[in-house]
Amino acid sequence: MATMAQSHGGDGGDDGYGGPYNLESGCASGSTSQKRRSKGKNLKLYKKFEENGRKPLDIDVELHGGGYKFVGPNATDFIRAISLEVEKVVPPYYPNWAKVPNEKKQAVYPTILEYFNLDAWRNTEKWQGVQLGITAECQRAYKDRKGEMKVHFDENGGYDDVEAARSNPPQDVDQETWDILINQLFLSAGYKNRSEKNKQNRAKQRYPSFHGSKSYAQRRHMEGTGPIDVFRSTHYKEGTGWANDFASTDYDRIQEEYTISSAESGGDTSTIDEFACMERALGHRRGHIRGVGRVYEEETKRL
Structure with missing residues (x-):
């Protein structure tokens, strides 16, 4: 059991x-x-x-x-x-x-x-x-x-x-x-x-999302990309632009974290943890990272 x-x-x-x-x-x-x-x-x-x-x-x-x-x-x-x-x-x-x-x-x-x-x-x-x-x-x-x-x-x-x-x-x-x-x-x-x-x-929701009923995880799986690209595809539309200014600002913050991680890795982007970049840029509330979805706290991840 x-x-x-x-x-x-x-x-x-x-x-x-x-x-x-x-x-x-x-x-x-x-x-x-x-x-x-x-x-x-x-x-x-x-x-x-x-x-x-x-x-x-x-x-x-x-x-x-x-x-x-x-x-x-x-x-x-x-x-x-x-x-x-x-x-x-x-x-x-x-x-x-x-x-x-x-x-x-x-x-x-x-x-x-x-x-x-x-x-x-x-x-x-x-x-x-x-x-x-x-x-x-x-x-x-x-x-x-x-x-x-x-x-x-x-x-x-x-x-x-x-x-x-x-x-x-x-x-x-x-x-x-x-x-x-x-x-x-x-x-x-x-x-x-x-x-x-x-x-x-x-009422404090910063911006809407364009990902519909599919979860962020499902979008990552379908698109074969990481969380940063999925954040962009679910908050930005060609011809329309960003969902709002908050989404654009948050994406810039994500890109800044990615740049820092790239420099720390000596340019080896294959070692960059995009989920960590997302968390540093957007924050973590209990059980959830914005733009990533639900996560489990450390005590529940020790399997």
């Missing part, structure tokens, strides 16, 4: 990636839940699975930059499968992913273990990192799901008319679950405070 490294735990702000798991060997996660095939919402995955002779699809992992990020032709399907399973098997009313009971976390795994070849990473030095990556995707999906629920709450009365919001649950949420979500989460002082902080943090 491979035990997942401990990570910080939480959904909002700087709370980290949440919760350790025990993901057992073979094609079982330790959950007693039956396998689910998500045919209703993930027909693309099911078709690829059939075309692959009903054999699990391969998953590639990017190891650079301090994080384990899923890339390659099946990465989008993998991440979507995780999101759909989290939506199906985990109620949305827990404060964050770290607070979700372990048996419900484990219920996410049967489907992804059936459809994706995670066994290829078992018994390798990358296995715990792969599990960390899965944890991060579960937490992201859970956070996004709750965000959707909060938008629905606000649009149907919100704090100004809680009873109106209560009487209009989302189409795919039963009344009991909706009541618990409102009473235990949305109306709690802690949740309100965190929501306000998150709103303030979003």
Whole structure:
């Protein structure tokens, strides 16, 4: 059995990636839940699975930059499968992913273990990192799901008319679950405070990005380039220019760090750590480097 490294735990702000798991060997996660095939919402995955002779699809992992990020032709399907399973098997009313009971976390795994070849990473030095990556995707999906629920709450009365919001649950949420979500989460002082902080943090976003739904890691994988080139391609458009002045200024800072590193290496650019250049230029907040994506703190990287 491979035990997942401990990570910080939480959904909002700087709370980290949440919760350790025990993901057992073979094609079982330790959950007693039956396998689910998500045919209703993930027909693309099911078709690829059939075309692959009903054999699990391969998953590639990017190891650079301090994080384990899923890339390659099946990465989008993998991440979507995780999101759909989290939506199906985990109620949305827990404060964050770290607070979700372990048996419900484990219920996410049967489907992804059936459809994706995670066994290829078992018994390798990358296995715990792969599990960390899965944890991060579960937490992201859970956070996004709750965000959707909060938008629905606000649009149907919100704090100004809680009873109106209560009487209009989302189409795919039963009344009991909706009541618990409102009473235990949305109306709690802690949740309100965190929501306000998150709103303030979003207002501080320096610039938009042109990379769409693909992660920075996936763009690096697709383009076959490093993080500096991907930063430019996701914040600059020919004929339009930079997303804004902040993006242009930050790119200049990245180039300055790259120049310094080049001089220190005697001009041997093959030894330059572009991820380090990005971090020095743009800074590091817990679990994330701007323009690179999520990374893991030192204690979670010791695998």
